[in-house]
Amino acid sequence: MTPSEASKIVRGVLCRGLSYEQTEQILKAMVPVGAEAGTAVFKEGERPQGLMVLLEGTVEVIKEGGGETLATIDAPTVLGEISLLMEGPHTASVRAKTACEFSLLTSTQFHRLLREESLAAYKVIAILAEVLARRLNRMDEKFVEVSRKTPSTHVEELTAFKQKLFTEWSF
Amino acid sequence: MSGFEDVNYYFRKAARVMDLSVAVERMLVTPYREVKVDVSITLDNGELGTFIGYRVQHDRSRGPMKGGLRYHPTVDLDEALGLASLMTWKTAVVNLPYGGAKGGIAVDPKNLSPGELERLTRKFVQQIHEIIGPQADIPAPDVNTNAQVMAWIMDEYSRLHGFSPAVVTGKPVELFGSRGREEATGRGAVFALEEYLRDSGQGEIGGKTFAIQGFGNVGSWAGRFLHERGGKVIAVSDVKGGVQNPEGLDVPRLIAHQKQQNTVTGFPGSDPISNDDLLLLPVDVLVPAALGGVITDMNVKDVRARLILEAANAPTTPEADEALVKRGITVLPDIYVNAGGVTVSYFEWAQNIQQFTWEEDKVNAELHRHMRDAYATLARVVRERKVSFRTAAFIVAIGRVGRATVLRGV
Numbered sequence: 001m002t003p004s005e006a007s008k009i010v011r012g013v014l015c016r017g018l019s020y021e022q023t024e025q026i027l028k029a030m031v032p033v034g035a036e037a038g039t040a041v042f043k044e045g046e047r048p049q050g051l052m053v054l055l056e057g058t059v060e061v062i063k064e065g066g067g068e069t070l071a072t073i074d075a076p077t078v079l080g081e082i083s084l085l086m087e088g089p090h091t092a093s094v095r096a097k098t099a100c101e102f103s104l105l106t107s108t109q110f111h112r113l114l115r116e117e118s119l120a121a122y123k124v125i126a127i128l129a130e131v132l133a134r135r136l137n138r139m140d141e142k143f144v145e146v147s148r149k150t151p152s153t154h155v156e157e158l159t160a161f162k163q164k165l166f167t168e169w170s171f
Numbered sequence: 172m173s174g175f176e177d178v179n180y181y182f183r184k185a186a187r188v189m190d191l192s193v194a195v196e197r198m199l200v201t202p203y204r205e206v207k208v209d210v211s212i213t214l215d216n217g218e219l220g221t222f223i224g225y226r227v228q229h230d231r232s233r234g235p236m237k238g239g240l241r242y243h244p245t246v247d248l249d250e251a252l253g254l255a256s257l258m259t260w261k262t263a264v265v266n267l268p269y270g271g272a273k274g275g276i277a278v279d280p281k282n283l284s285p286g287e288l289e290r291l292t293r294k295f296v297q298q299i300h301e302i303i304g305p306q307a308d309i310p311a312p313d314v315n316t317n318a319q320v321m322a323w324i325m326d327e328y329s330r331l332h333g334f335s336p337a338v339v340t341g342k343p344v345e346l347f348g349s350r351g352r353e354e355a356t357g358r359g360a361v362f363a364l365e366e367y368l369r370d371s372g373q374g375e376i377g378g379k380t381f382a383i384q385g386f387g388n389v390g391s392w393a394g395r396f397l398h399e400r401g402g403k404v405i406a407v408s409d410v411k412g413g414v415q416n417p418e419g420l421d422v423p424r425l426i427a428h429q430k431q432q433n434t435v436t437g438f439p440g441s442d443p444i445s446n447d448d449l450l451l452l453p454v455d456v457l458v459p460a461a462l463g464g465v466i467t468d469m470n471v472k473d474v475r476a477r478l479i480l481e482a483a484n485a486p487t488t489p490e491a492d493e494a495l496v497k498r499g500i501t502v503l504p505d506i507y508v509n510a511g512g513v514t515v516s517y518f519e520w521a522q523n524i525q526q527f528t529w530e531e532d533k534v535n536a537e538l539h540r541h542m543r544d545a546y547a548t549l550a551r552v553v554r555e556r557k558v559s560f561r562t563a564a565f566i567v568a569i570g571r572v573g574r575a576t577v578l579r580g581v
Binding site: 154157158161162164165166169170171 | 189190191192194195548551552566567569570573574577
């Protein structure tokens with residue numbers, strides 16, 4: 001992927017509503033990073049490098065311990081936003097499912113821009129807030145679905161099985 | 172012994188057919204109570220001997236719990252749990268008003284004198300008497316325990332609770348035991364076979380060929396009943412080896428020989444055969460009547476019998492069972508075939524409670540009725556659900572235990 005193609009994607013994902021100069025400021029602070037298929041992009045509990053824009057490829061978000069895949073995400077998208085804003089370790093692991101290319105805005109660079117009261121950096125935060133809001137909204141829906149389904153379907157299943165014991169499984 | 176995993180494997184297989192939820196499965200598998208006790212006695216040399224005794228009570232929805240007590244170094248909670256759950260399903264298959272239990276003491280009784288064995292047994296009863304009883308949990312003979320041990324249990328329990336012959340079964344006939352109890356497992360297995368042959372249009376036992384692995388209580392009685400019905404028992408074996416005669420062995424003479432020599436080997440007019448080779452003979456019916464796990468993925472492809480009558484507990488491993496089903500070899504499963512023992516134990520318990528002794532004819536007729544009724548139910552499930560006899564047996568058992576549990580209120 002050429003630098004100009006990469007810039008175009010970053011603009012679309014992270015720099016909507018930024019002026020030309022502001023966009024250039026963000027782009028200049030970013031570095032290209034790659035990950036081969038099957039390798040870890042970052043691991044849960046690790047200190048975060050910064051905000052990653054997935055330019056190309058597919059990644060899996062994994063919660064350690066359970067080993068279950070929380071989400072499979074295709075480019076283009078933003079990763080590492082939670083730990084960037086919370087300044088804590090990564091809350092989940094991300095593994096490259098296919099070969100991936102990223103643009104990395106390091107925490108150091110990002111916080112430098114914030115200290116300099118860069119309007120570009122604050123606009124990026126506004127965009128991240130929107131990303132987070134969308135992801136939170138999806139999580140809310142999922143939570144409602146899970147909490148509505150679990151107890152009642154189990155009860156229905158059990159009631160159905162109790163009946164089946166006397167109808168279908170009574171010989 | 173991987174009994175617990177095997178039992179659970181077959182249980183799960185039936186559970187999948189019945190579409191049991193994980194929660195129901197867990198409820199049915201989880202034992203009602205597990206008990207582990209100290210059994211310390213003074214040995215003959217004056218030293219203190221400490222042993223560990225176990226009793227696992229698996230399910231009591233269908234009635235008092237029932238199951239053997241074994242004296243063996245490998246006894247532990249895990250093994251007892253597997254066997255206790257097997258008793259739950261077994262008693263349900265033949266529709267006895269019982270739940271399942273199992274237990275024993277981790278000890279090698281060969282190292283004990285008769286006096287030590289009696290003290291050990293009585294001490295064990297003292298330690299578990301609060302959880303056993305004619306309406307709670309009724310032990311029975313198992314590996315390395317016999318009618319004498321049961322008599323001690325009855326006596327010790329009666330000292331603590333008053334006259335209670337029904338606390339234990341498999342007692343000596345002289346002391347509230349039942350006629351026909353000793354032969355019951357072998358006889359029940361032969362009844363099971365007769366039902367299957369008749370139902371599947373294969374005629375009678377007469378003229379068919381048999382190989383019997385294991386010639387202890389179960390194997391020798393099964394052999395005698397097969398012989399009496401005109402079956403040709405062409406090979407039998409015990410731990411020391413086997414004997415064969417393609418024309419058929421004279422079973423009563425063989426039993427007399429075994430009593431004298433303590434082994435079937437060297438029986439006049441027979442050729443030797445190894446335990447391994449016996450399993451591969453091209454007979455009509457193979458009867459594993461000794462150990463568990465003898466038909467495995469290693470030898471199953473060479474099994475040439477047309478039918479396997481599981482007189483022993485768990486003689487076929489789950490892998491081998493799958494392979495036999497694929498090859499179209501019918502397996503009549505242990506939880507039905509060898510249920511004759513616990514069925515006549517039930518009659519013994521019933522006689523003790525009635526304080527009325529049955530003639531042997533009545534015992535055998537009732538045993539026949541139970542095995543016949545159970546077969547009719549199994550055969551119906553096999554036909555209607557297109558499953559093996561083993562899966563059918565577990566389906567029937569899970570259904571009965573499940574209904575009792577639901578009716579009582581979960």
